[in-house]
């Protein structure tokens with residue numbers, strides 16, 4: 313592109329605005345750096361807090377050289393907003409007079425940039441998109457939305473952004489959020505939203521941008537209550553971890569469900585049958601019963617001695633107090649804390665009847681009396697959540713006592729440990745056990761609720777896991793993202809209504825995303841052959857990529873050699889390469905790559921220009937994407953799972969990771985559902 317120097321040339325003027333905005337941002341940063349806090353802070357605590365806030369602000373105002381300050385411009389019709397012009401970017405920048413040079417993409421005035429169309433111009437005369445090459449503003453593209461003479465056409469810049477080869481971690485999509493995505497991003501904080509969408513429809517991207525939006529629109533409230541993004545595993549979290557910081561949001565926590573319930577060290581695994589029962593919502597009732605079974609009715613009267621006097625509360629009255637606490641909708645631990653005061657109150661009533669005038673201090677003293685403490689210990693003992701679950705899984709009679717009528721004899725047998733554990737420390741806890749312990753922990757004392765939780769790849773959670781997530785946003789809201797067709801756990805949810813019920817958000821609205829931004833048409837059509845066999849009723853994704861992409865399916869004799877060859881061939885292209893294989897095949901392929909001197913990364917490790925090949929076990933492929941994918945032996949991917957449906961879904965996930973091209977290599981016959 314030739315250099316533009318003519319001051320009347322539109323590109324030159326836009327570049328001048330970019331330079332001026334940069335200078336303004338620098339000035340904003342310098343202003344903050346120059347702040348002298350000595351005058352306004354009376355003590356060092358305030359000073360430290362303020363300094364930390366200033367540090368944050370300075371960080372937030374950094375000019376990231378590779379992320380353009382603005383990517384769009386909106387000119388209102390002269391009749392609207394006084395014909396104002398707004399530059400839309402990742403953050404707000406103002407000049408010395410406080411007038412905006414760039415407005416934050418999340419501000420209400422930016423919304424038409426994403427939503428306005430020729431059909432509904434929203435008083436916009438001009439929408440301009442900017443193209444950048446290496447931080448330089450090099451192109452622009454105009455739409456005159458209110459001009460009936462101008463025909464609607466697809467934006468080249470938008471298309472180029474969608475088709476761009478992928479390297480490195482996930483990037484933000486602020487410049488190209490689509491209208492149907494924007495509606496999800498900007499929907500209110502009050503309600504929970506569930507998004508069903510096929511592979512590559514932008515669910516993860518939308519979820520992350522939604523957090524950024526909510527933090528902008530409800531900054532103070534969410535700063536107080538907190539936000540959390542939940543993903544399926546570490547590799548996935550690594551892959552997405554830079555999106556929010558790039559949008560200026562540094563405070564959002566990220567975790568897996570396992571991280572949330574890490575009350576014990578998980579060293580064991582369950583077979584599918586046991587895991588399904590442990591993850592079933594009926595377990596919540598079994599646990600509730602088991603916890604409440606610790607409460608016993610007082611058999612004897614309570615005798616409290618104070619000075620020369622003895623006060624007696626009969627057993628039936630103590631029982632009434634205990635029953636009343638059991639009937640109340642409060643946690644086991646809260647009721648246990650309340651019990652001594654209730655009992656003390658009964659003693660106080662007697663003192664009053666005897667003509668004394670005891671005050672609150674007397675009641676507190678009675679509540680701390682040894683006899684009262686002993687009573688509480690006997691009738692309402694403390695419950696250790698891990699010990700309780702340990703007993704339930706080790707002691708057949710205890711499990712039967714609380715599981716009968718809820719779990720069948722076979723189900724009880726499935727979850728009982730064959731070798732009962734001796735102690736919480738030595739037990740071989742599984743991931744599902746940790747969730748049970750979390751449920752009990754919450755029965756004992758209420759879990760802290762955050763303001764907003766984004767739950768990605770939600771289809772894979774068990775009902776008990778949904779409950780664990782749900783209690784972390786019980787007074788807040790959630791964004792639930794997933795694809796029923798990509799459910800690869802034996803307990804994967806069959807319907808969003810079920811999932812949302814277990815999450816405790818039955819009134820959530822379910823939206824659908826149907827446009828695919830990742831997988832080329834030919835490849836998605838191939839993968840979609842599996843849909844009727846594993847998730848009948850779900851429509852295939854409609855790819856919006858223009859380049860048809862390449863799909864090659866080849867039977868070979870020497871599989872390892874062919875795979876290495878295909879990786880080398882893919883490396884001749886620009887972008888990242890993912891070699892996806894059944895988990896059991898990974899060691900052999902690792903050796904084959906190593907013996908050819910081909911270095912490779914593990915999933916989630918950052919691809920760089922020098923190191924672009926990742927060896928991906930099929931179990932970790934979910935949510936990730938690579939420019940070119942080489943898929944090893946589809947039949948092995950299917951066979952690696954406990955049942956065929958799960959196997960086909962795992963294969964569907966593996967087939968839908970490619971952005972530009974997919975090479976499928978097999979020495980065994982292809983699964984019949986894939987063969988055309």
Ligand SMILES: Nc1ncnc2c1ncn2[C@@H]1O[C@H](COP(=O)(O)OP(=O)(O)OP(=O)(O)O)[C@@H](O)[C@H]1O
Pocket residue numbers: 473474483484485488489490493509510511512513514515516517518795798829830934935936937968
């Ligand atoms: N509006 C958009 N503009 C440009 N790129 C987009 C847009 N929406 C999504 N993408 C890109 O499409 C790819 C797929 O998005 P994402 O990973 O969020 O999809 P997903 O629905 O979560 O997929 P999966 O179901 O496979 O996990 C990403 O590279 C993302 O940046």
